[in-house]
Amino acid sequence: MYDKDPLNAMEAVTAAQWLAFAPLAFQATAVMRDRGVLAALSETGKPVGRTIEEVAQATSLSVYAARVLLEAGLGLHIVWRQEGRYFLGRLGRFLLDDEMTRVNFDFTRDVCYQAAAHLDESLMQGRPAGLKELGPWPTLYEGLSVMPEPALSSWHAFDHFYSDGAFPVMCERLAAAPPRKLLDIGCNTGKWAQMCLQRLPQLEVGLVDLQPQLHRARARLEAAGVAQRAHPHPMDLLDPLLALPRGYDLVWMSQFLDCFSEDQVVHILRKAGECLEPGGRLWVLELFWDRQRFEAAAFSLQQTSLYFSCVANGNSQMYDSSVFLGLVQRAGLEISSLTDGVGGYHTLLECRVAS
Numbered sequence: 493m494y495d496k497d498p499l500n501a502m503e504a505v506t507a508a509q510w511l512a513f514a515p516l517a518f519q520a521t522a523v524m525r526d527r528g529v530l531a532a533l534s535e536t537g538k539p540v541g542r543t544i545e546e547v548a549q550a551t552s553l554s555v556y557a558a559r560v561l562l563e564a565g566l567g568l569h570i571v572w573r574q575e576g577r578y579f580l581g582r583l584g585r586f587l588l589d590d591e592m593t594r595v596n597f598d599f600t601r602d603v604c605y606q607a608a609a610h611l612d613e614s615l616m617q618g619r620p621a622g623l624k625e626l627g628p629w630p631t632l633y634e635g636l637s638v639m640p641e642p643a644l645s646s647w648h649a650f651d652h653f654y655s656d657g658a659f660p661v662m663c664e665r666l667a668a669a670p671p672r673k674l675l676d677i678g679c680n681t682g683k684w685a686q687m688c689l690q691r692l693p694q695l696e697v698g699l700v701d702l703q704p705q706l707h708r709a710r711a712r713l714e715a716a717g718v719a720q721r722a723h724p725h726p727m728d729l730l731d732p733l734l735a736l737p738r739g740y741d742l743v744w745m746s747q748f749l750d751c752f753s754e755d756q757v758v759h760i761l762r763k764a765g766e767c768l769e770p771g772g773r774l775w776v777l778e779l780f781w782d783r784q785r786f787e788a789a790a791f792s793l794q795q796t797s798l799y800f801s802c803v804a805n806g807n808s809q810m811y812d813s814s815v816f817l818g819l820v821q822r823a824g825l826e827i828s829s830l831t832d833g834v835g836g837y838h839t840l841l842e843c844r845v846a847s
């Protein structure tokens with residue numbers, strides 16, 4: 493991937509126009525999905541299709557609104573038409589029915605869209621200048637549990653969609669050689685901790701995150717009846733004076749280190765290495781754009797980096813694995829095994845303190 497220019501001149505000029513009109517195209521797509529235009533075409537099936545007037549009637553849109561949307565949809569290949577009747581294309585079908593597409597779409601619209609207008613300022617200043625569109629916090633993490641809807645739901649649906657896909661297979665891997673005490677750093681809403689505590693009845697889990705997230709994780713674990721084996725450790729990992737709790741034989745970080753700059757990743761990995769029991773294991777579950785099988789997955793991760801720039805904290809990203817592996821080495825750790833394609837998209841790095 494990416495080792496040659498894949499576009500001929502005609503394709504390039506077409507792609508350039510898609511980008512030039514991308515914000516309008518994006519919003520038109522959102523309206524077509526959410527006002528029922530795509531669903532109206534889906535209902536008829538391929539042979540019949542609908543006229544503009546029929547779509548207007550089915551969706552309660554004006555004929556004008558239905559027409560501009562459907563005509564925009566033609567150029568976007570979301571719909572196609574024959575003899576004045578409009579049909580749902582394959583792209584329209586994915587926009588309507590594919591969960592990953594929906595989650596990515598809602599995340600972009602509800603969390604990133606307004607903030608993206610501040611990308612230039614964010615990159616020049618190394619801070620998330622677009623975050624003010626959601627709230628007054630220095631980074632998104634202070635606002636993660638309290639940001640307004642629909643951003644709150646869309647952020648969590650995005651985060652959980654990917655980690656939910658990887659957790660079951662990781663939990664079975666853990667069960668094959670279970671630790672006594674697992675430290676979940678960046679536990680967020682506690683879904684991984686819940687799964688592990690339910691699967692492994694002897695396991696104790698330490699939870700590290702910022703206080704508001706720990707409150708929500710705690711509530712989840714209480715509702716699941718496993719909270720007595722969970723031990724919260726509220727802390728800001730970037731506070732140089734705070735050390736991680738000790739006594740854990742497996743440290744786990746999932747979709748966590750991408751929230752930090754290169755120097756911060758090294759700092760956190762060092763701290764994690766220091767808190768490990770002798771012979772302990774450190775498992776890092778991450779998404780690397782260069783290790784994806786499909787271009788759509790690599791693309792999604794490359795664009796997600798820009799969310800970190802303008803919304804999250806201004807200095808982190810979804811890393812290229814070669815950059816990230818260098819950080820692991822800088823932290824004095826070595827990788828004992830690397831597994832790609834966990835749950836489809838993740839890479840598991842099993843690390844230990846370098847001898």
Ligand SMILES: C[S@@+](CC[C@H](N)C(=O)[O-])C[C@H]1O[C@@H](n2cnc3c(N)ncnc32)[C@H](O)[C@@H]1O
Nearest residue numbers: 633655678680701702705727728729730746747
């Ligand atoms: C993307 S979520 C990861 C969620 C979860 N581990 C998963 O795999 O779905 C990142 C988590 O890191 C936490 N976090 C970010 N910065 C932090 C910091 N400085 N100290 C402690 N936790 C932090 C956030 O509050 C959030 O819960």
